Amino acid sequence: MSQSVRTSRPTGTPSWRLGPTELVYVALLGLVLAGGVLVAVQGQNLFSTANLVDMLTRSSLLGFIAIGQTFAILCRSMDLSVGYVVALTSLVAATTMDGDPGRIPLGIVAVLLVAGAVGLVNGLVIAVLRVNPFIATLGMGLIIKGYLDTQYQGPAGRVPSEFQQFGYTRIGFVPLSTAVMLALAVAGIIYLRRSRTGYHMFAVGGNVEVARMSGIRTGRVLVTAHVLCAMCAGIAGLLIAARFSVGDPRVADNLYELDSIAAVVLGGTLLLGGRGGIGGTVGGVLILAVLDTVFNIMQVDPFFKDVLRGVIIVAAVAIYARRQLDRQARRIRFDDGGGGGDSRADKSPPGAPVRAGERGGDR
Amino acid sequence: MNPRSRTADVLSRVFTGGTGTVYALLLIIFTVIFFVNASFLEPPSLMAFLKNAAPLVLLAIGQYFVIASGELDLSVGSLVGAQVVIAARLIDGEESRTVPVLLLMLAFGVLVGLVNGLVTTLLKVQSLITTLGMMLVLFGAVRFWTGGAPTGALSDAFRQPGRGGIDMPVVRQLPWALLILIGFVVLAIVLMRSSFGKTLIATGDNDRAASFSGVRVWQVRTTAFVLSSVMATFAAILIGGFAGVTAQVGQGLEFSAITAVVLGGVVLGGGRGTVIGAMGGALALQALFTLFNQLALPSTLRPSVQGVIIIAAVAYAAREHARPRPAKPPPKAEQSPRTTAITN
Numbered sequence: 001m002s003q004s005v006r007t008s009r010p011t012g013t014p015s016w017r018l019g020p021t022e023l024v025y026v027a028l029l030g031l032v033l034a035g036g037v038l039v040a041v042q043g044q045n046l047f048s049t050a051n052l053v054d055m056l057t058r059s060s061l062l063g064f065i066a067i068g069q070t071f072a073i074l075c076r077s078m079d080l081s082v083g084y085v086v087a088l089t090s091l092v093a094a095t096t097m098d099g100d101p102g103r104i105p106l107g108i109v110a111v112l113l114v115a116g117a118v119g120l121v122n123g124l125v126i127a128v129l130r131v132n133p134f135i136a137t138l139g140m141g142l143i144i145k146g147y148l149d150t151q152y153q154g155p156a157g158r159v160p161s162e163f164q165q166f167g168y169t170r171i172g173f174v175p176l177s178t179a180v181m182l183a184l185a186v187a188g189i190i191y192l193r194r195s196r197t198g199y200h201m202f203a204v205g206g207n208v209e210v211a212r213m214s215g216i217r218t219g220r221v222l223v224t225a226h227v228l229c230a231m232c233a234g235i236a237g238l239l240i241a242a243r244f245s246v247g248d249p250r251v252a253d254n255l256y257e258l259d260s261i262a263a264v265v266l267g268g269t270l271l272l273g274g275r276g277g278i279g280g281t282v283g284g285v286l287i288l289a290v291l292d293t294v295f296n297i298m299q300v301d302p303f304f305k306d307v308l309r310g311v312i313i314v315a316a317v318a319i320y321a322r323r324q325l326d327r328q329a330r331r332i333r334f335d336d337g338g339g340g341g342d343s344r345a346d347k348s349p350p351g352a353p354v355r356a357g358e359r360g361g362d363r
Numbered sequence: 364m365n366p367r368s369r370t371a372d373v374l375s376r377v378f379t380g381g382t383g384t385v386y387a388l389l390l391i392i393f394t395v396i397f398f399v400n401a402s403f404l405e406p407p408s409l410m411a412f413l414k415n416a417a418p419l420v421l422l423a424i425g426q427y428f429v430i431a432s433g434e435l436d437l438s439v440g441s442l443v444g445a446q447v448v449i450a451a452r453l454i455d456g457e458e459s460r461t462v463p464v465l466l467l468m469l470a471f472g473v474l475v476g477l478v479n480g481l482v483t484t485l486l487k488v489q490s491l492i493t494t495l496g497m498m499l500v501l502f503g504a505v506r507f508w509t510g511g512a513p514t515g516a517l518s519d520a521f522r523q524p525g526r527g528g529i530d531m532p533v534v535r536q537l538p539w540a541l542l543i544l545i546g547f548v549v550l551a552i553v554l555m556r557s558s559f560g561k562t563l564i565a566t567g568d569n570d571r572a573a574s575f576s577g578v579r580v581w582q583v584r585t586t587a588f589v590l591s592s593v594m595a596t597f598a599a600i601l602i603g604g605f606a607g608v609t610a611q612v613g614q615g616l617e618f619s620a621i622t623a624v625v626l627g628g629v630v631l632g633g634g635r636g637t638v639i640g641a642m643g644g645a646l647a648l649q650a651l652f653t654l655f656n657q658l659a660l661p662s663t664l665r666p667s668v669q670g671v672i673i674i675a676a677v678a679y680a681a682r683e684h685a686r687p688r689p690a691k692p693p694p695k696a697e698q699s700p701r702t703t704a705i706t707n
Contacts, residue, residue: 129678132631134435136677138618139670146667258495271489303511306503314488314496321487 020268068232076273089237091247094157119230123223167242205273425594433633444613476592480585525604567633
């Protein structure tokens with residue numbers, strides 16, 4: 001979502017420069033091609049139906065979480081509790097439904113309410129009590145973890161087979177869950193681009209003080225972002241329940257919170273907020289999914305996979321950071337305003353919050 | 364200074380959410396433990412408490428350097444795990460290999476810290492992502508190397524610092540861990556009082572201002588990461604000696620260390636807080652866990668309490684931090700009438 005980039009691109013910039021979202025998809029394309037070749041060398045086909053289904057199935061779960069995480073990170077916040085929310089809501093879903101098809105709607109409503117409540121508390125703690133988001137959501141995650149560990153020894157509840165379809169149905173080679181994830185992504189993109197609160201999220205992430213002085217109720221925006229984030233994690237919890245047919249507290253051990261942050265950042269969203277978007281995040285999620293699938297086909301040791309993933313995430317962010325530094329060095333800001341591109345105007349946060357997103361990643 | 368203002372001074376120190384507060388909290392927790400179980404304050408069990416707390420305090424000191432410089436180190440937990448597994452595999456029960464392996468571990472710790480620091484400072488990757496990547500790499504690499512489960516065994520000499528001590532009359536045993544801890548505490552305090560400590564705080568407070576004043580920000584931050592990894596290495600030596608080798612060693616320690624540091628009044632984002640406060644935070648956290656054991660609460664509730672405390676501590680500090688802000692406008696308001704008076 002490079003809406004902020006377009007507004008003030010100087011005419012002198014070469015037109016071949018890609019926006020961050022486009023770059024993510026170029027990287028994805030390159031990765032798919034490279035992966036396809038590597039897999040083909042081993043005599044297999046990356047684009048066979050089974051492999052495509054595998055890829056897309058992997059992307060849906062992390063996709064839901066990462067879409068939510070994007071809202072939080074855009075507001076210069078983050079949510080470290082999503083992994084535990086996923087586990088909690090999978091249990092809420094499974095125990096509420098309890099094998100009865102008639103209770104499916106009730107289960108879904110319960111999940112969204114519980115997740116929304118967690119997000120609400122997160123948002124309020126951050127916005128009203130002014131607790132650092134890292135600490136607030138880490139603490140919330142720990143609180144949920146303690147509750148889960150004390151309350152549940154293992155999987156619990158039962159999901160009716162009708163709802164399990166959410167986890168297993170396929171339309172062609174696209175799993176239903178992935179289709180829902182993509183639909184949610186589109187809804188999220190429209191929300192961020194067209195709604196007032198969505199726009200305000202960029203402003204709050206760019207510079208919260210400036211946003212506040214421009215008349216934005218920053219607290220409400222932040223709380224909204226966290227509620228949306230937790231609700232997306234709740235949908236991921238529903239998906240877990242549908243796939244496992246039970247609720248499972250142990251899914252929290254999968255470190256989804258860190259994976260989702262990695263996916264968001266891989267998707268070109270600045271960890272410092274104010275710039276990025278869900279389009280890039282979906283690209284980041286797909287990159288991680290393609291990597292996983294390729295590693296699987298090539299039978300890379302699962303532990304070595306972790307090593308590669310760590311290196312790739314850091315390398316990707318390093319490349320983004322390099323690009324942003326380049327851009328900062330070349331760009332002449334305010335060229336139309338007659339202010340000139342002196343170093344001070346270039347470095348200090350400018351007034352307009354949307355433009356503030358244009359700053360490089362060096363704070 | 365009259366006694367009244369002195370008590371006010373002490374009180375304000377205790378309630379400002381800084382170093383004083385955490386030690387007041389520690390005192391309260393100790394008092395509660397004492398009422399639950401009076402024998403806790405006898406020297407031997409106090410020694411056992413300090414022995415248990417030593418690794419967390421070391422990690423908190425290391426994490427303090429990084430947080431005070433304005434960054435974050437999420438890799439210490441998996442570094443502790445990696446170091447213990449490396450030690451077990453390389454020593455493999457042979458006493459003669461203890462010292463070379465210890466040196467190797469130290470070198471490995473420095474290397475990890477260097478990579479963390481240089482990637483963060485020179486490649487401009489946010490430390491959250493850098494150290495998250497390092498966490499994944501260490502976690503995966505160690506399991507890849509050992510084939511999933513840790514192999515080998517630690518030598519007795521290696522386990523001494525973590526579990527052994529000097530036999531003494533009053534305290535029964537003076538743990539090596541405590542002596543090591545005291546050594547590092549003194550070193551840390553001296554370091555923070557040196558010019559390095561001052562530049563570290565300046566960097567965390569405002570890195571641009573620091574760099575304009577001639578601080579090499581990248582060097583300071585990289586040093587902080589190296590210090591953190593080295594402290595994690597020593598924590599690993601203590602934990603390995605105390606608890607032995609398992610696949611889960613070190614899990615979640617990074618968050619415990621961050622909790623401890625934040626509990627000690629150090630502000631995430633850098634530039635505020637003292638290393639003594641960070642140590643107090645670690646001790647308070649460990650004391651709280653001890654209290655849990657004494658009350659026979661299920662250990663599964665530990666994370667919940669840890670979560671509530673960390674949020675409460677930071678919210679409390681934020682409240683105090685925010686207080687001076689409303690005081691700013693009045694001088695302005697006061698000023699304007701005066702200026703009008705002059706113009707009149």
